[in-house]
Amino acid sequence: MMGDVSIRDAHVEGPDLAALAGLLADGTRAGFCLALLDGRAWTAIELARHVGVAASTTTEHLNLLVAGGLLAQERQGRHRYVRLADPATAELIEKLASVAPRRSSPPHSLPAVNRARALARARTCYDHLAGALGVAVTTAMTDRGLLDWEQGLTLTGKGTAWLEELGITHPSDTRRPPVRSCLDWTERRPHLAGAVGAAVCRHAFDSRWITRIGTSRAVALTDTGRHALREHLGLSDDWSRADPSS
């Protein structure tokens, strides 16, 4: 059995890879996956409106994505909820998004620029913090000796103690790395992902340090959160970058 599995698994061919890539080689399906990168479940009609296609188009595309294993779904009454299948799928979408060339022009309208700014400032990247806030938290953890990047990324003993002090636990899932670097493409610097990154983000939501901005991926730091980050990480109020217009 093991021998058979190994030999089969070594034999990935062009059409296999093409089938997976093909799932994302469509603007509509890719748009769905990017929207779902916020870590939440969306209904079919929400996704349809988000990318601007008909409900029938949405059903057909979601069927492909579910059959292909990228999305998981559940029904609730007349609603069909879908989400990214697992963290590995989210990582894949993230990675593709981080290297994809930008074909569209930057946003020009005031609402679009403000939305982009909000995303750059603070957002969720599937299950962890991203944007200027995500990078600032990661930098502060590093400065405080909680993370060590010298010879690979490690949670230090101080880091483990810090998490315990705050009551932040994370599953010791051996398949998922406790800490992982995720390239933040708005800041062009890494932020913390992995099981610890996800746990910190969940704690931030549960403790009302951050809150969602509408249905967007963007999050806002609350007063409670500002105080907590100052107390626990020494984060000052100027973590957000200088306004680009100044």
Add this chain to the structure above:
Amino acid sequence: MMGDVSIRDAHVEGPDLAALAGLLADGTRAGFCLALLDGRAWTAIELARHVGVAASTTTEHLNLLVAGGLLAQERQGRHRYVRLADPATAELIEKLASVAPRRSSPPHSLPAVNRARALARARTCYDHLAGALGVAVTTAMTDRGLLDWEQGLTLTGKGTAWLEELGITHPSDTRRPPVRSCLDWTERRPHLAGAVGAAVCRHAFDSRWITRIGTSRAVALTDTGRHALREHLGLSDDWSRADPSS
């Protein structure tokens, strides 16, 4: 400038991601990229023969892949050499290949099974060792305290000393992690990638510990290599898995 860049970069849309994925959403182009995952440069006619398409088809597909930034090329006389553009592209292809469902049936013919076995035993995964040998080397390095996976993957002080002892250097490229875990999909366990993984692999070739098997991705451990790995890592001769038929 920074503000402009950040706002633009935050705005990745469905069509952007679809354009990148579209490059790989074709069996022929995907087959080229998988072949190039061996880390070498191939000529256009070699790739054409490898996947079984006409030269004109090959030219058209390579043009797309180069224009899309996945491949880099150079001309030498009448030959057009192409290779994967950079390590980040290789990581992307690796990741896609590791999660792609296998649609094709496992190899049945004796030559195909032997080729698959050779790949499972030892191969290059772009620029680092993979297969049973890659996993065995990684496990031995861990057992000897050269690598630490407890709270993220780190090269330990002993590991740094071990590399110096062997004369293995690696560029301290801050953009590339020194150590990175790469899921070996034949062994279903991780092997060492990153700058250190690449340096160890290069040293193994330079020191004739391993040698290529034909034009394949597979590599063979030489007698020199067997002795060296026993001496420097305590690797016994049974790193290759038990024969599946026994």
Add this chain to the structure above:
DNA sequence: GGGATCCTTCGGCGCGCGCCGAAGCGTCCC
């Protein structure tokens, strides 16, 4: 009970893409 909403199925339409062979250019070797 009935209207609104969400979602699905399916036929139709139009477009894009991958394949190839033929012709031709440049390189290389005998």
Add this chain to the structure above:
DNA sequence: GGGACGCTTCGGCGCGCGCCGAAGGATCCC
């Protein structure tokens, strides 16, 4: 110098895919 080889361009062909509206079923709320 000429034949072989590698590669490119381009027109033609066939196929697959994404879009939609219409019709209908299930859910939900007034």
